[in-house]
Amino acid sequence: xxxxxxxxxxxxxxxxxxxxxxxxxxxxxxxxxxxxxxxxxxxxxxxxxxxxxxxxxxxxxxxxxxxxxxxxxxxxxxxxxxxxxxxxxxxxxxxxxxxxxxxxxxxxxxxxxxxxxxxxxxxxxxxxxxxxxxxxxxxxxxxxxxxxxxxxxxxxxxxxxxxxxxxxxxxxxxxxxxxxxxxxxxxxxxxxxxxxxxxxxxxxxxxxxxxxxxxxxxxxxxxxxxxxxxxxxxxxxxxxxxxxxxxxxxxxxxxxxxxxxxxxxxxxxxxxxxxxxxxxxxxxxxxxxxxxxxxxxxxxxxxxxxxxxxxxxxxxxxxxxxxxxxxxxxxxxxxxxxxxxxxxxxxxxxxxxxxxxxxxxxxxxxxxxxxxxxxxxxxxxxxxxxxxxxxxxxxxxxxxxxxxxxxxxxxxxxxxxxxxxxxxxxxxxxxxxxxxxxxxxxxxxxxxxxxxxxxxxxxxxxxxx
Amino acid sequence: xxxxxxxxxxxxxxxxxxxxxxxxxxxxxxxxxxxxxxxxxxxxxxxxxxxxxxxxxxxxxxxxxxxxxxxxxxxxxxxxxxxxxxxxxxxxxxxxxxxxxxxxxxxxxxxxxxxxxxxxxxxxxxxxxxxxxxxxxxxxxxxxxxxxxxxxxxxxxxxxxxxxxxxxxxxxxxxxxxxxxxxxxxxxxxxxxxxxxxxxxxxxxxxxxxxxxxxxxxxxxxxxxxxxxxxxxxxxxxxxxxxxxxxxxxxxxxxxxxxxxxxxxxxxxxxxxxxxxxxxxxxxxxxxxxxxxxxxxxxxxxxxxxxxxxxxxxxxxxxxxxxxxxxxxxxxxxxxxxxxxxxxxxxxxxxxxxxxxxxxxxxxxxxx
Numbered sequence: 001x002x003x004x005x006x007x008x009x010x011x012x013x014x015x016x017x018x019x020x021x022x023x024x025x026x027x028x029x030x031x032x033x034x035x036x037x038x039x040x041x042x043x044x045x046x047x048x049x050x051x052x053x054x055x056x057x058x059x060x061x062x063x064x065x066x067x068x069x070x071x072x073x074x075x076x077x078x079x080x081x082x083x084x085x086x087x088x089x090x091x092x093x094x095x096x097x098x099x100x101x102x103x104x105x106x107x108x109x110x111x112x113x114x115x116x117x118x119x120x121x122x123x124x125x126x127x128x129x130x131x132x133x134x135x136x137x138x139x140x141x142x143x144x145x146x147x148x149x150x151x152x153x154x155x156x157x158x159x160x161x162x163x164x165x166x167x168x169x170x171x172x173x174x175x176x177x178x179x180x181x182x183x184x185x186x187x188x189x190x191x192x193x194x195x196x197x198x199x200x201x202x203x204x205x206x207x208x209x210x211x212x213x214x215x216x217x218x219x220x221x222x223x224x225x226x227x228x229x230x231x232x233x234x235x236x237x238x239x240x241x242x243x244x245x246x247x248x249x250x251x252x253x254x255x256x257x258x259x260x261x262x263x264x265x266x267x268x269x270x271x272x273x274x275x276x277x278x279x280x281x282x283x284x285x286x287x288x289x290x291x292x293x294x295x296x297x298x299x300x301x302x303x304x305x306x307x308x309x310x311x312x313x314x315x316x317x318x319x320x321x322x323x324x325x326x327x328x329x330x331x332x333x334x335x336x337x338x339x340x341x342x343x344x345x346x347x348x349x350x351x352x353x354x355x356x357x358x359x360x361x362x363x364x365x366x367x368x369x370x371x372x373x374x375x376x377x378x379x380x381x382x383x384x385x386x387x388x389x390x391x392x393x394x395x396x397x398x399x400x401x402x403x404x405x406x407x408x409x410x411x412x413x414x415x416x417x418x419x420x421x422x423x424x425x426x427x428x429x430x431x432x433x434x435x436x437x438x439x440x441x442x443x444x445x446x447x448x449x450x451x452x453x454x455x456x457x458x459x460x461x462x463x464x465x
Numbered sequence: 466x467x468x469x470x471x472x473x474x475x476x477x478x479x480x481x482x483x484x485x486x487x488x489x490x491x492x493x494x495x496x497x498x499x500x501x502x503x504x505x506x507x508x509x510x511x512x513x514x515x516x517x518x519x520x521x522x523x524x525x526x527x528x529x530x531x532x533x534x535x536x537x538x539x540x541x542x543x544x545x546x547x548x549x550x551x552x553x554x555x556x557x558x559x560x561x562x563x564x565x566x567x568x569x570x571x572x573x574x575x576x577x578x579x580x581x582x583x584x585x586x587x588x589x590x591x592x593x594x595x596x597x598x599x600x601x602x603x604x605x606x607x608x609x610x611x612x613x614x615x616x617x618x619x620x621x622x623x624x625x626x627x628x629x630x631x632x633x634x635x636x637x638x639x640x641x642x643x644x645x646x647x648x649x650x651x652x653x654x655x656x657x658x659x660x661x662x663x664x665x666x667x668x669x670x671x672x673x674x675x676x677x678x679x680x681x682x683x684x685x686x687x688x689x690x691x692x693x694x695x696x697x698x699x700x701x702x703x704x705x706x707x708x709x710x711x712x713x714x715x716x717x718x719x720x721x722x723x724x725x726x727x728x729x730x731x732x733x734x735x736x737x738x739x740x741x742x743x744x745x746x747x748x749x750x751x752x753x754x755x756x757x758x759x760x761x762x763x764x765x766x767x768x769x770x771x772x773x774x775x776x777x778x779x780x781x782x783x784x785x786x787x788x789x790x791x792x793x794x795x796x797x798x799x800x801x802x803x804x805x806x807x808x809x810x811x812x813x814x815x816x817x818x819x820x821x822x823x824x825x826x827x828x829x830x831x832x833x
Binding site: 106269447 | 498501502503611612618703704706707714715789790791792793794795796797798799
């Protein structure tokens with residue numbers, strides 16, 4: 001059965017001869033009465049964890065069937081089990097994640113993540129925005145790594161357009177995304193530390209991130225939701241004196257990382273909490289299509305920057321951080337090493353930044369400079385067209401994936417030849433990684449569950465979109 | 466025999482000192498932690514924000530006390546009192562300054578500054594700190610809510626495990642102190658007496674070493690370490706703050722409390738911190754003792770000794786704050802392991818060693 005979106009324009013050659021398979025869909029329009037199947041499927045109680053799940057399908061659907069490493073008594077009375085609701089306003093669920101946790105004393109038996117509290121329909125919104133406006137939308141998805149969202153969207157659009165990007169724009173993109181990776185991992189270290197009770201880590205991590213965000217603000221005008229990387233290049237050149245800013249960041253970060261290591265790396269309590277906590281194997285990770293630091297912590301050196309280089313990142317020399325055991329401690333180490341590797345990349349980019357244009361020389365896609373509008377009639381027309389109607393993108397579909405701090409961030413775009421995407425889908429790494437949570441958390445202590453959840457580092461804006 | 470007004474005055478003094486220090490302690494902790502974390506900390510209420518606690522207290526005093534519908538009302542309302550009252554009572558046995566000779570009804574009288582100077586002072590302290598556990602357990606249980614219940618269970622297990630280690634380290638100190646010359650007719654279990662017996666120096670004859678004070682810290686160092694770890698756990702402070710581990714069980718046993726009832730738990734936590742630190746100072750660091758106390762006399766010496774007491778307690782409290790800003794939190798089972806598998810065996814071993822040394826000192830070594 002084909003789940004292809006779109007009308008007959010989209011149908012491939014062989015399907016054009018009337019062999020199109022169609023399925024009847026139940027449709028519901030907002031404003032009309034909700035049919036029962038919809039109420040049952042989407043209302044909140046339907047998602048909640050139930051006390052006794054006798055129905056096998058429901059058991060598989062709602063959480064995990066505990067059968068692997070269950071060590072307690074086989075028969076546990078109902079009164080010994082307690083379903084506790086962590087979130088959506090819980091201090092350590094980072095945003096609005098809600099976990100239904102079944103506790104037997106202190107031990108977590110089953111976990112069920114409930115998502116959707118931050119769902120704002122961004123993928124649908126993208127269909128009403130032009131390709132030009134797209135980055136403003138996607139940048140709000142993973143709010144800790146906005147540049148990566150913009151980059152994935154821009155790369156997908158450029159693939160449809162077939163535009164060549166000047167080297168300086170590519171270098172700036174790498175510079176910004178790698179700095180963003182550092183800032184995102186710093187947040188993960190900070191909140192991860194806090195969730196294990198190392199309260200000072202919270203402030204130390206955010207302190208270092210602040211330097212990077214100041215540079216972002218100087219470059220893009222905003223601390224987050226930048227809309228800086230756009231189809232055709234970047235929105236503006238790097239500010240004057242950017243080399244000094246980068247130098248300042250690169251001088252400060254290694255010292256800060258050493259401080260974090262002093263505080264955590266060999267700390268017996270920290271190691272006692274994280275080593276062998278929330279273990280996931282490579283097979284399990286692959287089966288749940290988990291990517292990013294979690295996958296690498298299991299020992300598989302899968303990094304899209306190496307596997308499918310984008311934006312000329314293969315020009316720079318760096319290593320892929322790999323763990324061994326797939327536990328929370330390895331995930332913590334992988335993040336620290338990735339920060340160090342990103343520092344290496346940023347240094348190389350800063351040293352080899354090409355001169356030249358920072359956006360593509362294609363007047364149909366890139367708005368002309370402000371000065372040209374006063375001089376040239378054509379520039380005025382292009383400016384007007386791009387900003388009102390947007391540029392048209394050839395028919396077709398494209399999927400581009402990049403390595404975001406949380407894993408494979410893919411952008412799938414379908415164009416029908418108009419200025420708006422017909423469909424935009426984001427392959428959100430946090431969403432897939434969140435599937436690891438029941439796997440990691442079940443049959444561990446409650447405190448371990450929190451530590452493992454923190455090491456997964458989900459961003460709910462990315463999960464729900 | 467002490468007249469009743471004097472007893473009341475001493476209790477009142479202990480009350481005022483205890484609450485006064487707590488007000489400063491909350492501010493002290495917030496300031497130190499903010500310094501360690503590159504923050505500014507409270508700086509609005511009063512000079513340097515020193516009145517922040519007063520402002521917070523006033524606010525909580527006027528807040529509504531919400532009683533959730535599913536609570537066990539009597540126990541729920543009793544628990545905050547069970548927390549505060551033992552914390553205050555515990556402080557009564559601690560001498561806060563050097564005793565002074567006064568004339569009472571025409572007769573000379575040695576006025577001690579421990580409000581409750583009894584010959585079972587340490588037992589009383591242990592008993593009071595045990596009662597404080599009931600506050601946590603009952604608050605958690607009576608709240609009729611899940612997070613407080615988990616917090617309450619954690620609290621009871623933790624307190625029971627660490628009380629044993631704390632008691633054993635105290636016993637070692639008491640045994641050691643019995644070998645020192647007595648000062649008053651109270652036994653070696655009176656905290657006042659323990660402090661008095663620590664005055665003086667170890668080697669009064671050796672000029673180079675004559676400055677080393679005769680504190681229990683030196684001969685009883687392992688007991689001191691065990692005692693410090695145990696009081697961190699007893700007061701539910703980081704890294705043993707599982708009872709109110711925010712990231713796991715929100716606010717733990719006091720999740721359902723609000724207004725003044727919450728303030729009482731808060732008060733009790735800091736009071737416990739202060740009294741336990743004061744107890745540590747009295748048992749190991751020579752209490753109010755310090756240099757130049759013998760060169761002056763009268764109330765000036767008493768005031769100076771009170772200053773020494775506050776200074777030493779402040780150092781121990783700084784340790785509390787420092788640890789809180791540095792260390793991650795233990796897990797429940799790790800906490801139990803540390804308590805039962807490390808601290809208690811070590812404490813027992815040290816107790817045996819102390820017993821041997823004390824016996825040899827009392828009765829002579831068998832080879833001598």
